[in-house]
Amino acid sequence: MSPAYQTGTPHPAEALVTGVDRDTRRALVKSRAKAANGIDSVEVLANAPGTPGYVAPAERRRTLLVRLLHAPGANGLRAANVRVLGGVRTDPRINPVRVDWAYLATAVAGSGPLPPGVLAEDRLLVMKATAGGSADRTLVVRTSSPGDWSTYVLALTADSGRGVPPGFDEPLSRAPFSFTVDCPSELDCATTTECPPVLSPSPVLDYLARDYDALRTRLLDRLGALVPGWTDRSPADPVVTLVELFAALGDRLAAWQDGVAAEAYLGTARRRTSVRRHARLLDYRMREGVSARAWLAFTAARTCPVPAGTAVTETRGEGREPGSVAEALENGALVFETCAPKVITRERNRIDLHSWGDARYCLPAGSTSAFLSHGPSASPGLHAGDALVLGPKGSGLAANPARRQVVLLDREPVPHEDPLYPGATVLEIHWAAEDALRVPLPVTAGARETSGLPVIVAEARANVILADHGGTLVGQALGDFVPGSRGRPRVPHTGLAWAEPAPAMPRSASAALRPDPHRSRARIEVHDGLRVWRPEADLLSGDRLAATFAVESEDDGTARLRFGDGTSSRRPAPGSTLRATYRVGGGSVGNVGPDTLVRLLPDSAAARRPADISEVTNPLAAAGGADPETLDEVRELAPYAFRSQLRAVTSSDYADVAMRHPGVQRAVARRRWTGSWYAQEVAADPLAARADDPSVPEEVTALLETHRMAGVDVEVARPVYVPLEIVLDVCTLPGHRRADVVAGLLRVFSAGRLPDGSRGFFHPDNFTFGTPLFLSDVVATAMAVPGVAWVDAGDDGPVDGLRFRRLGAPSLGEARRGRIDAAAREVLRADSDPSNPENGRLVCRVRGER
Structure with missing residues (x-):
């Protein structure tokens, strides 16, 4: 055996053995008797304990039974005619596998003397293995070792070592086998060889050819x-x-x-529906815009109800006026509809403000109360929750719409009597601080009537109803419902309105004009003859009986309705006829100016009796309308939506949560030991408009409760106010009266609103936690007052009496440093209120002409 075969290299004939279908070849050779001989099979006697024919002293896995197709000739086969090829182990004790002896089974298992090398236990082993009667055509081969786990080839050669024995078929003179026959395996021992088909070369394809x-x-x-x-x-x-x-x-x-x-991806999607669904996977709801809101003031000829949904539109000034909502929308006009029903009366058309006989009476900016007067037979019947438009008398541009403002009464009016107006009733009205007047409102202009009473130039209109942008179309056909991909009917008109449901009782008139785009819903309902289907943001949480659908709008204004599948929300019955009632409008285009909505549409319920309503208008501009969120905005904001923290862990987290409240200017928090456990104490600095609102700390506490960690107590505290003491020396310019300069200084350094609506220097909203006061700002503000020549702040010396420090505390060099610092929980204040000197003061010692 050559060294090449000893190292495990396959014998050249092995390719013939593995490349020929031996079963077919063996069947053909065996069918022709005496045509040729060959190897039928090779059996390795494992001789393992517990197996049939086990002989304890005999060798294990070293005895091969080579079964031939026919009995060998007279010369027989010897060890020189047998070779065992193969093996991959380099251990010389295992590879190569040599043949120790080879005899016919009749000689080994016969009754005669034992051939050389054959032991008695070998005879017994072979006798049990050949008990079936195939001993005459079985060659017993004893190998030098049991080999390794690889596949070996048993080859029969001629006496010269080359070729095949005479009378043997060449392909069947070799057979593969394995020594590891006693190792269990689930694999099929039969091997198959297939000739794969030869594929014809495919033409060269240009994958860029797509158009x-x-x-x-x-x-x-x-x-x-x-x-x-x-x-x-x-x-x-x-x-x-x-x-x-x-x-x-x-x-x-x-x-x-x-x-x-x-x-398939948020960054590349071009359809609004796809972007909306990708963003929803990130827990981000795309904003579809919101309809603008406006306060409508009606003038009633007699008492009449105004139902919800009364439509008002603008006047084009040319051509035929629209006669219906559908016609107005077709012409491109803006349509607003009232949000709630209301009864209007003549007595509430216009109510004079009351000045108590003052000929130059003016409601200053920031006012939250006023007085109205009416005759004994003209009681307006005002109650808490009514909306009033305060403004100059008259209509049109001459009435100066900039001075108009809508207020919402937060309490019942209080009646009074004025002896100057016998028989008249004076009503004291009050509204929320959030509706405080933005600009001063003159009630009288100095003129007097012949009776000596002042001429009133301001009035209140009480027939005021909230309306939002959008015109309703009733009973529009959507066609028959067809399940599947076609079961998404399209809304016939583009520009479906999205609006936030109007609150039954708004917190304030200004808050009613700030709809939240995140809470807007599509204004559409679908009827199928059995039930009413209403829109939802999505169908993920709907049960199988919920009659809901999702609205999927596109950038071109079209909208489709996606119904449920019977598992998440109900699915309409196949073939059912769908009809929709929906509103068309919305977006920033609805933010129209004042006195624009002046026409009542004839097909509205309130306009069926035109004699009852003589006039309608929007005294103030509509506000709150917002366009749908663009796809670029969603791509930018959606990936960060799930990162919003919905819990408060650290002190800064609690402060951030408190500042989400619209009435809190700033908040700070600290972890405080209560004596038994730790608690988070949150100090909230409210806006000045809601400083006395008791609902602010309650709402902040409720907000913190939804974010706090389990086992952590939360306390809401007020800021630590630090009163200041500031004394300045001011010198006036020649030609300016000292009293006028003092009045100007007191005005600019006040803690309230100035006549022009701006904040005073020490207004509470100008200072919050940790905000320092700089001496340079004080001097600059004083120098801006007309008539001031120079300002001396001093150095807190004991001689000149100048001050720039905390009230009641010794000077710590604040004037030299040029600032008064505030700690993290402190808020500086100097109200200069003689009735409350403990709230700080600023004194200006003015020198100059009287």
Whole structure:
């Protein structure tokens, strides 16, 4: 055996053994008697304990039974005619496997003397293995070792060591086998060889050919290669027609594939529906915009009800006026509809403000109360929750809309009597601090009547109703419902309105004009003859009986309705006729100016009796309308939506949660030991408009309760106010009266609103936690007062009496440093209120002309 075979290299004949179907070859050779001989099978006697024919002293896995197709000839086979090829182990004790002896089974298992090398236990082993009667054509081979786990080949050769023994078939003179026959395996021992088919080379394909022109060119080139004789390129040729048809279909298919791939990702999606669904997976709700709101003031000819949904539109000034909501929307006009029903009366049309006989009476900016007067037979019947428009008398541009303001009464009016107006009733009205007057409102202008009473130039209008943008279309057909991909009916009109449901009792008039786009819902209902279907943001939480649907709008204004599948929300019955009632409008286009909505549409319920309502208008501009969120904004904001922290852990977290309240200017928190456990103490600095509102700390506490950690107590505390003591020396310019300069200084350094609506220097909203006071700001503010020549702040010396320090505390060099510092929980204040000197003061010692 050559060294090449000893190292495990396959014998050259092994390819013949493994490449030929031995079963087929063996059947053909065996069917022809005496045609040729060959190896039928090779059996390795494992001789393992517990197996049939086990002989304890005999060798294990070293005895091979080579069964032949026919009995060998007279010369027989010897050890020189047997070779065992194969093996991968380099251990010389295992590889190569040598043949110790080889005899016919009749000689080994017979009754005669034992052949050389054969032991008695070997005879017994072979006798049990050949008990079936195949001993005459079985060759027993004893190997030098049991080999390794690889596949070996047993080869029969001629006496010279080359070729095959005489009378043997060459392919069947070799057979593969394995020594590891006693190792269990679930694999099939039969091996199959297949000749794979030879594939013809495919044509070179251009995967960039995806549009119509490129596909048509490639198809014509391919046909030219397959049919060389075909050269017709006429469009009338049927083949060319089919080529162009396939190119067009391929173009549409490529566009569809590109669209599907693009819509699968938030960063590349182009359809609004796809972006909305991707954002929803990140717990981000896309804003679809919100309708603007406006306060409408009606003038009633007599007492009449104004139902909810009364439509008011603008006047174009040219052409025929619209006669219905549908016609107004078709002409592109803006339509507003009232949000709630209300009864209007003549007595509430216009109510004079009362000045108590003052000929120059003016409601200053920041006012939250006023007085109205009416005759004994003209009681307006005002109650808490009524909205009033305060403003100059008259209408149109001459009435100066900038001075108008809507207020919402937060308590019942209080009646009074004025002896100057016998028989008249004076009503004291009060509204929320959030509706405080933004600008001063003159009630009288100095003129007096012949009776000596002042002429009133301001009034209140009480027939005021909240309305939002959008016109309602009733009973619009959506067609019959068809399940599947077609079961998403399209809203006939574009521009479906999205609006936040109007509150039954707004917190204030100004808050009613600030709808929240995050809470807006599509204004549409669907009827199928059995039930009413209402919109929801999505169908993820709907049960199988919920009659809800989701509205999916696109950037072009179209909207489709997606119903449930019977598991998440109900599915309409197939074939059911759907009709929708919806509103068209919304967006920032609804933020129209004052006195724009002046026409009552005839088909509205309130306009069926036009004699009852003589006039309608919007005294103030509509506000709150917002356009739908753009796709770029969603792509930017949605990935960060799930990062919003919904719990408070650290002290800064508690402060951040408290500042989410609209009435809190700033908040700070600290972890405090209560004596038994730790608690988070949150100090909230409210806005000045809601400083005395008891609901602010209650709402902040409720907000913190939803975010606090379990086992942590939360306490809401007020800020630590630090009163200041500031004394300045001011010198006036020649020609300016000292009293006028003092009045100007007191005005700019006040803690309230100035006559022009701006804040005073020490207004509470100008200072919050940790905000220092700089001496340079004080001096600059004083120098801006007309008539001031110079200001001396001093150095807190005992002689001049100047002060720049905390009230009641010794000077710590604040004047030299140029500032008064405030700690993290302190708020500086100097109200200069003689009735409350403990709240700080600023004194200006003015020198100059009297």
